Amino acid sequence: MSVNTVRFKFFKKDEFKYLSHLDVLALMERALMRTGIQLACSSGFHPKLKLSFSNPIPLGVQSLAEYCDIELLEEISPEDFTVLINSKLPDNLKVIQALSFEKTPENKIPSLMSAIDIVLYEYKLLFKKLLPEVLLNGKPSEKKSSEGKKTTGESLSFDKFKSPFLKDFKELFGPAGKNEECETDLLNVKNSIYNYEAAASGLEENIFFLKISGYAKILKQSNNSIFKFNVFNKYFEKFLKAADIEIRQVQKTGTYILKDNILTDPIQVISTKGSEV
């Protein structure tokens, strides 16, 4: 028998970032109940909705890329599903994308929790002393006289620049050397980072972004640790304080499955899989 499952992506912003994983789960359950959509339940004395989420994120961090699978007892188009559920959800917690798929013995889709490989966080940082270009490039960028705007909008790969900030960052958080000795916590942080990128804002002075992606699970081939945001953030805050840099915002912007070594969106994964079958 096939089961109709909808995988959806949602964001939780502002007030809703202060809700724990379990609170969001309960909130989503009640919202789904209110839609009147026929939902599948587990059997037993205390039936539960068949609902599973992507990895929990820390309290107080907003996310633009949360995922959830829900099993339904009726056929409903992803568009209708999105409209219905959004009519029951608050403004700062809404579904932005959905796709349905069938779970069959031939088409096995692993649960979100076990499938997610990489999580991506984005820091918006404010330099108090230096312009971002100076920190990133080592020299100020040239102004385009016609527009008066800075041009360093594109993302800057980490290794290309020998900027003081990135050099220091790499020293602290880059992959640990073979015989490197440091605190276990920090060592775990180093081994949990998948990639990082920095980019100047281009629009606001003294603002730049740091994207940091970490492993959500242990992958056999990379011998990594699991990225724990709070532990990383503790070290990162200390690091920023020393450099006189302030965190303006931090949010989770991506949740990915590694497919042939490419970061793939969990919804895209099922859509390509669906077309293959």
Added chain:
Amino acid sequence: MPNFLEFKMLEKLLKGVEKPGRYVNHEAGTKSKSLKYIDAHPGTILAALFFPDIYEVGMSNAGIEILYDIINKSPHYSAERVFSPWVDFEESLRKNKILLFSLENRIFLNNFDLIGFNAAHEMLYTNILNALDLSGIDHISEKRNSIFPLVCAGGTSVFNPWPLSKFMDFMVIGDGEEVISRIMETIKDFKEKNTGQKKELLKKLSALDGVFVPQFYKIIYNSNSEIQSIKSSGEGKTVVKKAVLKDLDSFKIVCDPVIPNIRVVHDRFAVEIMRGCSRGCNFCQAGFIYRPVRQRKLKELIGCSLEGLKNTGYDEISFTSLSSSDYNGIFDLIYGVTTSKYLKRLSVSMPSMRLDSFNVQLAELIQSGRKTGLTFAPEAGSQKMRDIIKKDITEEELMNSIKIAFTKGWDKIKLYFMIGLPYETDEDISSIVNLIYKVIDLARATLPKRSFGRVVLSVSINAFCPKPFTPLQWCPQEDISTLMKKFYFIESNIPKRRVKLHWNSPEKSKIECAMSRGDLRTADVVEQAWKNGAKFDNWTDFFNFKTWQKSFTQLGVDMDLYTTRQYPEDEILPWDIVDIGIKKEWFLKEYRKSKK
């Protein structure tokens, strides 16, 4: 436009605070007017409904929900909710010198027209004072120079209004449904005329049913610290009649309640099916002050239950009242709701069920499948004691119901007892032990061997606390050391392997007793205790008996006057000023009966 706290500032305050979800609002079902609306309608009367405990506790309170709904239905008023900040957030507020604000629009409390506290029980008194202090509002009524915000209180523990009287501009005794609209109207009229003194406003309010204005009354004491008389200054009524909502159905059940975003104490859709209790247990204050018994109509109840479940998405419904199994048509109600097509995974809970053999069958209907446990409240071990407190259940009946429960597959049984009851002897305490043994023997005889092996009875022991408006209101509370002796006797004589014993602190019970039978001097003690650091007194980790003892001593007030003292029958009681609809003579008659 009222002053409010920006979200950015809230975020700063929330750093490192436990469970920030308590303070962020934006729940589904929120009904307050927006700031934009308030700005466009400058005459809007703002009311803050304050439950003086944390969000999780307060959001499970039905009173706040009802008043919130009624006030917000009017285009002229807006009500917002407020709960006590937990100690870490209080620290954050005080450190940053930010005053307390409401949940919805984060309006500072001193910008409201009315602040209404729900004094659901005595152990919340100190939190009320702390809340006023955190709001930058003087906690003493007389010292508040501006008319607004008016500060009032309602709820179970204002039936004796004195312990909070010093702090309140007025109090509301009884059902709030009808009187809240009159209060809001009175404030609106007064504000529109924009003239007059606070006293005139209070005089108008005091004319309303159930409203008590403390400053219009005086207690005159004898030299032996007994009350000589309670005098009205002329502005107040001679007695304050409690407000009674005659027909519960005239106010529809709130079918679109606020749905908390975080887990709260009771995460379910609650439906009040009945108000009042006809049982008349002698010790139970709620049983008397919420009379007469009023039932909601069955048909409406089924309709509202289904509507509410659909609106909220809850998978649990609770039929609440003081004794839900006494509702006429309870089977039809449960059947009508549980067989609805729409609800596939609904569980029903009924707090405070009276478990006679008939109702064990009822319990089976609602707990079909998973048997979470049943609570029986014999209250006392011997028939003599149960007769004295008018708990009309015989041992035979009790054993019979427990037997049915065991036969039907329940093995988690909870038993409630009170100790320190009037005229209690050692024999009566022994009979509690005997009763526990009898239940264990019954389990051994009834349950299959394998289930019996893991049976552990849960037994809860509480100290008796004589309360105003009960026939036992004149009785002394037993002193702490005797209560302890009795408890240790029980503890050392029951089989530990078979019984898990819960024991509520007799010290807390003593303070509860002193507060509930308190007067104006008790109000001073509440103030002193709060100054000495008492707050969250209902939280075992926070309650500190020594703080209270010290506060009584500092003011030279004898705690025993309100607790272990036998009140003479002819003494003027502080709460004589309140008329709940049952005459003092009737209580006295019942009291004398119990003596026999």
